[in-house]
Amino acid sequence: MALSVKGITKQIRSRKIVDQVSFEVKKGEVFGLLGPNGAGKTTIIRMIVSLMKRTSGEIFINGKSLDKDFKGALNEIGAIVENPEFYPYMTGYQNLVHYKRMSRKPVSEERLWEVAKLVKLEDALKQKVKTYSLGMRQRLGVAQAILHQPSLLILDEPTNGLDPQGIREFRGYLRELAGSGVSVLVSSHLLSEMELMCDRYAIIEKGKLIHIETMAETTTVKQDDRRDILFATDDSESAKQTVEKQLHFPVSIVDDTRILVSAAYKDAAVINATLVGSGCNVYEIHFEKKTLEDRFLELTNHTTGEENQ
């Protein structure tokens, strides 16, 4: 395991801002910590990177205990917790060299360029950091965090302030990193973004971990999942009548050719057969994919606030 968090708690005065949280991150996995503002995500991350003391619980990074082998465990981590700080008047290269010198492990010149290439900054490395866009700074932050080849990269809200293109590219680097065997722990309250980024995730609410599952489990449609199934036919009116009369599923009309039938996934086949059987050509069947947001709402009975982003 790249990371094992075992029952960690942070109590401040009488309040538990993180309460008995346990989870594991596997090798090469992108794992998400999801939850609304104030849920405790940053606090969990600060305890893992030892910027904050735990009240109780244990943390193992690549099998090394933070309590018993502090230096060894920390060597396994690369992190961007607060905004990474750089010297704006130095070039990207000079900044990385600076970090390379401060690194707890020796870092070769070759490794520096390998990392620059991975985050697609090789060409910009000779520019001063003050000329960098936010996205480039973010990438330099990742480069700096992975210079010493950590087994676990930790990122707290890494895409804050990035534009859609920047976020998309960022996902690409994370995937590449994960592909090369680095595990990633990433926090966010942006569900649509996490859906595309993570292999597995935990939902944190009011300091407690309430659920863990894989993104595949979340978004894969199950036989009994009920939603609006779209059918494209020649004529919506006759299609609606056929489905309502013969199968008694509620139908709404989208336009001249498309209807929405409220039914389970497994009913789609019989609806299709019924339509075709009564002379109604079917050109398209679309079953809307379940999103992480749908799942989040199911699990938390909350609104996500995503619409305000």
Ligand SMILES: Nc1ncnc2c1ncn2[C@@H]1O[C@H](COP(=O)(O)OP(=O)(O)OP(=O)(O)O)[C@@H](O)[C@H]1O
């Ligand atoms: N040092 C502290 N002293 C007292 N309360 C704190 C401290 N640090 C965090 N908290 C409280 O703990 C809760 C969790 O905060 P945390 O920053 O971990 O949330 P978060 O999930 O990262 O939220 P966000 O999405 O806004 O970043 C909040 O209610 C916060 O006010």
Ligand SMILES: [Mg+2]
């Ligand atoms: Mg936070």
